[in-house]
Amino acid sequence: MQIPYKPILPQNPQPIIIIGAGGIVGDAHLPAYKKAGFQVFGITNRTRAKAEKLATDWNIPNVFDTVADAVAHAPAGTVYDVTIMPEKFVETLELLPDGSGVLIQKPMGDYFWQSKEILEVCRRKKLAAAINCQLRFAPYVSAARYMIEQGLIGQVYDMEVRVTLETPWELFPFVMVHPRLEIQYHSIHYIDLMRSFLGEPRTVMAKTLKHPAKELSSSRSTILFDYGDTMHAVINTNHDHSFGPHNQESFIKWEGTKGAIKARMGLLMDYPHGVPDKFEYCIVEEGKAPEWKELQLEGSWFPDAFIGTMSSLMRYKAGEIDVLPTSVEDVIKTMAVVESAYQSSDDGGVLVANQLTDI
Structure with missing residues (x-):
């Protein structure tokens, strides 16, 4: 292809x-x-x-x-x-x-x-x-965008970003002390990416968390976007997975009515050295078992x-x-989502039923 x-x-x-x-x-x-x-x-x-x-x-x-x-x-x-x-x-x-x-x-x-x-x-x-x-311009993102725009995986109904690894925040001394570390300086990439594919969410729900043994303001987040009753859009980040590379992961995944795409963001794993990126896709063909194929792409997030x-x-x-x-007129909307995510995290969720006084 x-x-x-x-x-x-x-x-x-x-x-x-x-x-x-x-x-x-x-x-x-x-x-x-x-x-x-x-x-x-x-x-x-x-x-x-x-x-x-x-x-x-x-x-x-x-x-x-x-x-x-x-x-x-x-x-x-x-x-x-x-x-x-x-x-x-x-x-x-x-x-x-x-x-x-x-x-x-x-x-x-x-x-x-x-x-x-x-x-x-x-x-x-x-x-x-x-x-x-x-x-937005990483090779695997551009490749995924082209395939989606051409309708190759059909109507997208699921987009997920998952990051589970150990991030060496000490490489960023001016950033690691920030009171809004994880979403403001890391997950913002994925929020902007979601918007570039899916448009403006109606609401956002989020929780960003500290590690009990670290002084960082936050190092793990979950952000869920409301795009109606068929689109599932979620970001899950965990920068505290300090248990070796075996179960570490870093990917973006798109699922559609005709197929799916999964891109490994190799840069973030063993940062700053990174591991190779990987771009895989599966296009469903009638009468055939689903088959994942790999596409070789040149370049990576850094520096391309x-x-x-x-x-x-x-x-x-x-x-x-x-x-x-990525004009300021566009990215101001990313910043609005970031602000809403922090507000959601601060305000908390809905009180569970068994804690209500009237039951």
Whole structure:
């Protein structure tokens, strides 16, 4: 089966200036841009030494002391890649030229009020602004999306994300201390993915939990989406499965009236080393027993999906496409679901019948 799953590159890539020099830049952004042939014109970071190291490692010609300095020296048509922490987004966006193209690292704010502030700045300055919700562009997600859009598995009635593994949060020191760790910084990927396939849920039910022996604010979550009485959409994450790899798992599964697709997200298992991804599908044929087949795909979530988010921004800015897939106008709806999930988790469920006083 031939499936188009690789991102379409812009006809004339624009120069990139990266704002921030955290681990994700060296692990994913720069490898992706090198693979795609994009030109990174410069980089800036509040700790200049970090920016200088990345510039040396990746042959970036310019290191700037400040965002203002970077903007002053930016070539025409520069796209800004903002990779700093969310509380600095608004003040940084204010410094960019009106009408600029900008890719903003997820999440779109730590709290929904911040998300709305970011949206307001982007609207006022007429920024072509996208959030780096790059899982939408992972090879196995793009392949699944094509198969579903072609009707190959029929009407989708079940979508599940399950993550059961041991996550080394210590690799993310600024993130692991966050009071909204699991949903805000991890399951947000899957919430955004659900929306990109299924649209807007009517309601959401969620519970996010701590580990009794860890200081993390949360490390396990269950999120259930209400799409009516036939669609089952659920996210289950457990980052505390520290019992070896034998029963660890990390997958996205779609089931439809004519078939099913299951994609293993190998990156998350034994992170950051990862294990190979796996893309399997089963299309039911009348008179035949169901048979699962495997499709070999090139690339993975890191770094290939990061090509997709930047490519779509460049193509939108150049007028090659009319819709910016992960625009701030779209991802604000992901942030609304995230906020609703926390509200659901805080408020709790319905009191069970045998605890009621009138029975």
